[in-house]
Amino acid sequence: MKRVEIPEVIICVDCGQKAHRMTHEPEFGFRCGDWVAYRCSGCGDRWDMEVADNDQGADGQGG
């Protein structure tokens, strides 16, 4: 299973402040389709991001 790298901090699109990740990384790492929550340190908004695989077109059939 492929592991997806998730940033610990993102930039809030509302106020431009840093939003820190609230969701702890699972033992085997984040996977495509997981949801990660961030809390903005500026406006306090919560942001939910779906984990997406960066490499498009990788066909993992079989196995």
Ligand SMILES: [Zn+2]
């Ligand atoms: Zn904000």
